[in-house]
Amino acid sequence: MGNAQAGSAALAEDATTVFYNPAGLTRLKDRQLSMAASALGPSANFSNSGSTSAIPSIPLTGGNGGDAGSWAFVPAGYYAMDVTSRLKFGMGFNSPFGLKTEYDNDWVGRYHAIKSELITISMTPALAFKVNDRLSLGVGFIAEWAKAELTKAIDFGAACFGSAFGPAACTGAGILPQTKDGRAKVxxxxxxxxxxxxxxxxxxxxxxxxxxxxxKITHVISGTATYRKPSLPAPFTALTSTAVTSNNAAKASVTLPETLSISSVTQITPKWSVLGDVTWTNWSRFDELRIRFSNGAPDSVTKENWRDTVRLAMAVNYQATDAWKLRAGWAYDPTPVKDKYRTPRVPDEDRVWLSLGTNVKISAASSLDFAYAHLFVRDASIKDTASGAGTLQGNYDSDVNVITAQLNYRF
Structure with a gap:
C-alpha cells in the first residue's frame, strides 16, 4: 500500500508475496508470518441534475442519497515456510475483491439501487521452487467464497398507472406514483x-x-429474492401478487477477472530503490448482471459492458536507517466502467493514487509496516434509465482513503 502496489510482483519482502507472486517465497528465510489490517474509507456523493420518474409527468421526489460510501475493515494473513532449501510453501487469506454502496432509502435513485454489497474471502496455498540463483517459479491454488446483496425500491404506484387499472382508478384508490413503494432484495x-x-x-x-x-474465478451466486410489499386495497392487490414480486430462489453468475502483473525492483544505491508495476485486468468479462429466478419471472438484466484496464504504478523506497525504511508511491488506475453504462451500484471513475508508508524493525525477528493512501477519483457523470425506475441523471464526487498496518514475524 505504501508503494501504491508498485513492485508488488517483484518485491517479495515478506509472506504477503503468497498473493502478489508465489515465486517470491524463495526469497524468504525460515518461517514467516504477516498479519495485516486495512481500513478502507470510500466516499461517493451524488448530485441530482434532471432525474425523472417512471411517469415523466410526475416530478421525482427524494434527496441525493447521502454518502454512498462507508468505512470497512479488511483483514489479511499470510504464512511462509521452508519445505527444502529450494522448495517453499505459503498460505494466504485475504479479500481480493469487494464492494459496498448504500444510499438513503428515500433518495431519488431508490428505484435503481439502494444497497449493493460484494464480499470475497480467498484462501491460497502456494508452492515456490528455486530453479537457480536467478530464477524462481511459483504456483497457487485459490479457493474463494463470495457473498452478494442487492436491494432497490419498487414503485407500485407507477406500476398501477401503467397497468390495466389506469391512472384514474389508481388515483381514486390513493395509489399514486412514489407513494406506495415496496422493496426487493436479492x-x-x-x-x-x-x-x-x-x-x-x-x-x-x-x-x-x-x-x-x-x-478468473466464476461464482454462481445462489440464494433468495425477497420482496416487501405495500398494503393495497382489492382488487389492486393483483399488482403485488405476480411472479415478479413473489419470494423465490434466485441466482446470478459473476466472473471475477484474471489479472497479469509485471513488476520490477531496482536498487539504485544502498539506500535508494525504485519500483514499477503494470497490471492488466480482464474486466471485459463483466458484460451484464443477469439475475435468474426460479418461479418463471423474467430475468433481471443490467447491461454493464465493462472494459479491460491497465494500471500503472511507480514508487521509491529510502532506507533511512537500519531500522526505518520510507516509501512513497503513485498509481494511475483507470476505471473499467464506461460512461454510457455507469450505474449507481458502481459509480466508478478513473483514480490516481498517492501513498506513503514505512517499515520499522522492532526486533531481529519482527517488523511493522504502516501505510496511507489517498485515491483521487475523477468526477463521474451518470444517466441511467431503467424500466419502472425512470432516469437517474447527475454527477458523483468521490474519493477513497486507505489506512493499513501490518505485523511481520520470522521464527
Missing part, C-alpha cells in the same frame, strides 16, 4: 476456484523482475 453466496502462477527473475544483481498471473 442475496446469495458461492464458492469458486482458480489458480495463480508466478515467475521471479534476478536480471542483474541490482534489478529483479516479477511476473504474476491470477486466473
Amino acid at each position: 442475496e446469495g453466496e458461492d464458492w469458486g476456484f482458480g489458480y495463480s502462477l508466478g515467475v521471479l527473475y534476478q536480471v542483474v544483481p541490482s534489478t529483479r523482475v516479477g511476473v504474476a498471473y491470477r486466473s
